[in-house]
Amino acid sequence: AALGAVCVFYTGLMQVSVVALPLGGLVGALCAVVLLMRLVGRGGTLVLLLAGAALSSFAAALTALVLNLVPSPYASYEIMHWLMGSLTDRTFTHVLVCLPGAVCGALLMFSVARALDALTLGEDVATSLGFSLWGARGVQTRLVLGAALAVGSCVAVSGAIGFVGLVVPHVLRPLTGYQPSRLLLPSFLGGSVLLLAADMVVRLVATGPELHLGVLTALIGAPVFFARVVMLKRSEP
Incomplete structure (x- = not known):
């Protein structure tokens, strides 16, 4: 795209x-x-x-x-x-x-x-x-x-705008019983909420030059995803 x-x-x-x-x-x-x-x-x-x-x-x-x-x-x-x-x-x-x-x-x-x-x-x-x-x-x-x-x-x-679709399903999966069929709708809604929240932060926080939304989601999403990977690794037998 x-x-x-x-x-x-x-x-x-x-x-x-x-x-x-x-x-x-x-x-x-x-x-x-x-x-x-x-x-x-x-x-x-x-x-x-x-x-x-x-x-x-x-x-x-x-x-x-x-x-x-x-x-x-x-x-x-x-x-x-x-x-x-x-x-x-x-x-x-x-x-x-x-x-x-x-x-x-x-x-x-x-x-x-x-x-x-x-x-x-x-x-x-x-x-x-x-x-x-x-x-x-x-x-x-x-x-x-x-x-x-x-x-x-x-x-x-x-x-x-990266990491929205990568992070949100992992965060919401425990709330849906780890069933992909039940995760689809919450993922759609959760992604929308995350995107809107990030956009509000970008618009309300004064940083001089405008901070792009994709930059903010990457800064937030990458650490969250890394944390999920570490948690999954620790849960392995």
Whole structure:
């Protein structure tokens, strides 16, 4: 999504319409997920994770390349400003742009809620219970596509705001009995609450130059996630 939006900056298409930037980000996210699914095929979860990490690194490298080739310092500043993530100057037009993708993505993820519970027991058990993992209507296909639609739509509007989706489910998991199906809705709501709280802190705390929302969430989210990793490690037998 970030790469797609940066390409819109680079080509000057953002001058055409206010929705050009969000749409560029959404197209980038959809292209990434199509490429990811083609690469993974029926390779399983580990292949999915490795391919996703490789694709993410490649997209980051292309984003850096575009920044390197931008001829105008002002354009470079605008791109960096967007990449750090912010809700400043966002309007209901941006909400309407990202809403269809976010809703469709959420519905896709909610449609595999029961299968996610089965997947906690392993892919073989989930398959034996009658859940198809891959294919056009497979659980993991719908899950990856749903996540790409929802996250890509939001990133296309707000820029890259990290650690919200990574930290919130880990924090809320003990409150939902460690069941993924029960964790989906609290994660959506918890992520919204965290984002709004961080945005209020950014706007109320005077730091001279405006502190970007993505910077604040990273500063808060990374230590929280590290703490969760340490707790999980200590709980191992």
